Amino acid sequence: METILVVDDDPSILKVIRMRLEAQGYRVTTAIEAKKAISLAAENTFDAALLDLKLKGENGIRLMQDLHQIHPEMPVIILTAYGTIKSAVDAIKKGAYSYLTKPFDHEELLLQTRNGLERSRLTKEVKNLKKIVKERYGFENIITKSEKMETVLDQVAHAAESDANVFIEGESGTGKELIARTLHLASLRKDGPFVAINCAAIPETLLESELFGYQKGAFTDAARNKKGLFLQAHLGTFFLDEISEIAPSMQAKFLRVLQEKEFYPIGAQKTITVNTRFIASSNRNLEAEVKKGAFREDLFYRIHVIVIQLPPLRQRKDDIPLLANYFLNKYARETQKDITGFTPSAIQKLMLHDWPGNVRELENTVECAVALASRNIISEDAILPDHPSPEGGLQSLKDAKENFEKNYLIQLIEITRGNVSQAAKLAGKYRADLYQLLKKYDIKAADYRRPPR
Helix, strand or coil: CEEEEECCCCHHHHHHHHHHHHHHHCCEEEEEEEEEHHHHHHHCCCCCCEEEECCEEEEHHHHHHHHHHCCCCCCCCEEHHHHHHHHHHHHHHCCCEEEEECCCCCCHHHHHHHHHHHHHHHHHHHHHHHHHHHHCCCCCCCCCCCCCHHHHHHHHHHHHCCCCCCCEEEECCCCCHHHHHHHHHHHCCCCCCCEEEEEEHCHHHHHHHHHHHHHHHCCCCCCEEEEEEHHHHHCCEEEEEHHHHHHHHHHHHHHHHHHCCCCCCCCCCCECCCCCEEEEEEECCCHHHHCCCCHHHHHHHHHHCEEEECCHHHHHHHHHHHHHHHHHHHHHHHHCCCCCCCCCHHHHHHHHHCCCCCHHHHHHHHHHHHCCCCCCCCCCHHCCCCCCHHHCCCCCCCHHHCCCHHHHHHHHHHCCCCCCCCHHHHHHHHHHHHHHHHCCCCCCCHHCCCCCC
């Protein structure tokens, strides 16, 4: 049962909120003053908190900050009178999950509470996933402060709870195999094998024998039995990278394995049954491949059950300095060089590059810079020497304003969980005007709505 702390200096409001939440099966603890709330939080773990913005002798924002010192991940919903919405916006900027305007609607209270608790659950799952990955596989390089990558880790955490087939979509170099390994280690199959194959790297004539294995004497060079990759992945996870490169004849055979969980090794008269989870990936648009007739539609739907989309590095530029420093430390240790970091102009050049090769290209770039470095700091001329820095490194004022406006709108819609009316209120815009701006930048509010569990 999830526990919620409610703080308000009006006993009648406390009574109503307690009644509404307890009716939904939540355990509710109340307090009428900040000092008591802090004492309760120090002695108990709460899954969420609802705090009045104006308490007697105390400020709700300050109380929220004190509570976050005790429980940093706890979502806080601010209760506010209509005339203090500006203060509620300030609270959101300082860490509140959301706010409710008094007198609040019963359904809105329950919706905000459910959504806040959902966020709390996801945050715990992502933290646990990172801990598992770090302890079991040493992937300290899954370092991110990008919201897009946090969303990916949310999806991985949820996908790990099921045994459904997963499709990872992303450009080359975005780390699809890394995500597949992470998913395997977070799942119930973590103690089984993880088998990976790059379908584009194996000639069509050899792919069947690699996947299915063969019996001795099945063909001229078959001097002994060979266990195929499908069987090697029994009780574990099988990852097929670049599955779009499989020839149509092999697609039909692979479809049978997905459907029946059994196959014939080459030359065998008896089927072998396997229990494995399949994860596939491609840097191509598989739907387009299906329309062209290059990829089977029935196979597409078999592998396209849970879809995880990896953003390219150019869409998560906040991560570039973190990743660059990780790779620098890695290769400095390997080469035993005392390199302490990058110059500001080198970081700027890294940030301005589009990285068509994504994280793999960034890693190669840093490895090269470290190998050639003769000083203890990486300068701009050691980074992408064949790509001169843009003049001045600055955008035009028009581009800068549009980028700011787009990022502001995305943050606004994220904060309000896709609620356009609330977003318009926060932005001080008419709802119709806000819709026009969202349309201008192709931002879909529905993409940011999270249904309650």
